[in-house]
Amino acid sequence: MNKQFKLKITVFHCINTFSDAGNVQRGGDETTEINFIALPCSSMVKDVFLLRAFEAGADAVIVMVCPEGACRYVEGNLRAKRRVMWVQNVLDDIGLGGRRLTLFNVAPGDEKAIVKIIEETRADVAALGPSPAHYVARLA
Amino acid sequence: MIVGEQKKIAEIKELVEPYRKILILGCGTCVKTCFAGGEDEVSTVASALRLALSIEGKEIAVEELTVERQCEDEFIQEAAEAIARSEVVLSIACGAGVQDIAKSFPKVPVLPGVNTTFIGILEKHGLFTEECLGCCDCKLALFGSVCPIARCSKKLLNGPCGGSKDGTCEVDPAIDCAWQLIIDRLKELGQLHTLKSYVEPKDWRRSNAGGPRKLVRQDHII
Numbered sequence: 001m002n003k004q005f006k007l008k009i010t011v012f013h014c015i016n017t018f019s020d021a022g023n024v025q026r027g028g029d030e031t032t033e034i035n036f037i038a039l040p041c042s043s044m045v046k047d048v049f050l051l052r053a054f055e056a057g058a059d060a061v062i063v064m065v066c067p068e069g070a071c072r073y074v075e076g077n078l079r080a081k082r083r084v085m086w087v088q089n090v091l092d093d094i095g096l097g098g099r100r101l102t103l104f105n106v107a108p109g110d111e112k113a114i115v116k117i118i119e120e121t122r123a124d125v126a127a128l129g130p131s132p133a134h135y136v137a138r139l140a
Numbered sequence: 141m142i143v144g145e146q147k148k149i150a151e152i153k154e155l156v157e158p159y160r161k162i163l164i165l166g167c168g169t170c171v172k173t174c175f176a177g178g179e180d181e182v183s184t185v186a187s188a189l190r191l192a193l194s195i196e197g198k199e200i201a202v203e204e205l206t207v208e209r210q211c212e213d214e215f216i217q218e219a220a221e222a223i224a225r226s227e228v229v230l231s232i233a234c235g236a237g238v239q240d241i242a243k244s245f246p247k248v249p250v251l252p253g254v255n256t257t258f259i260g261i262l263e264k265h266g267l268f269t270e271e272c273l274g275c276c277d278c279k280l281a282l283f284g285s286v287c288p289i290a291r292c293s294k295k296l297l298n299g300p301c302g303g304s305k306d307g308t309c310e311v312d313p314a315i316d317c318a319w320q321l322i323i324d325r326l327k328e329l330g331q332l333h334t335l336k337s338y339v340e341p342k343d344w345r346r347s348n349a350g351g352p353r354k355l356v357r358q359d360h361i362i
Contacts, residue, residue, distance in 0.1 A: 046180060048183040055190060055191060090149055095195050096191060134194065
């Protein structure tokens with residue numbers, strides 16, 4: 001990808017997956033800006049929150065939810081999964097690409113998994129390039 | 141309630157493309173319940189449209205508003221100021237709402253953002269089923285309150301057809317056989333004998349086949 005762009009990743013996560021992951025690089029580095037948004041349950045992530053993250057300049061959005069069967073609110077993570085699938089379709093429909101939005105099940109406090117997910121997303125988005133939604137604005 | 145589904149954003153984008161100031165107008169009654177046109181959907185469509193157009197390097201000013209009902213003038217007027225500020229209204233109400241907004245504001249184009257689907261019920265969260273065709277000659281009393289007009293694929297008034305298999309319709313196994321439902325229900329009520337009576341052919345002139353309908357309540361007209 002073009003080196004002038006700094007990747008921006010927004011992570012929505014249930015506070016039960018992690019609330020204060022010390023080993024997770026919260027601010028990103030010189031190549032990547034990462035914004036974490038904690039939710040009391042992943043099911044609180046509405047369609048519009050995901051879309052607005054892209055409007056705010058995210059190149060990729062990650063939703064981290066509890067493992068299936070382990071949601072404190074029984075089915076919050078399942079609802080989040082369905083919602084993410086719906087928004088992925090919207091992103092495909094508008095030409096942004098559903099691949100830029102991903103959902104992962106994360107066991108509580110599994111910092112290694114979180115770091116790995118972010119690393120993989122970073123590589124994936126680097127290959128995809130910057131979000132076309134704000135490409136014009138970034139060049140301006 | 142009236143059930144509808146949101147149009148694809150790509151189709152909506154094409155509709156609004158000629159305009160730069162748009163009001164997305166939601167309806168807080170039927171289409172809100174079926175996740176097609178309430179406040180949440182107004183925000184989602186607005187965001188998706190802005191994103192879709194920004195990919196093409198275009199900007200659009202989107203105002204968002206939801207009124208309680210788009211099929212009643214009292215509520216429609218709440219949108220008057222926002223409509224005056226806009227070049228176009230994208231109504232994500234049912235077809236009745238779209239047309240009522242257009243009637244009230246003849247100088248503003250009003251576009252549909254929802255495909256109105258049917259009169260139905262919320263069977264379970266996320267599942268809506270058609271229950272009524274609005275035929276204007278309700279015979280539910282004869283059929284244990286299961287409508288063969290809306291729910292039998294062949295609209296048989298003197299069923300069943302013989303094509304039912306394991307309680308499902310031969311047209312599509314995903315459809316419950318309405319006549320199986322009618323028989324089960326009448327058995328449960330001890331009224332199965334009502335099916336011995338022949339049901340006369342329906343007078344479809346009272347339905348939409350007779351042209352657009354009007355319902356006049358003189359006692360409410362001044």
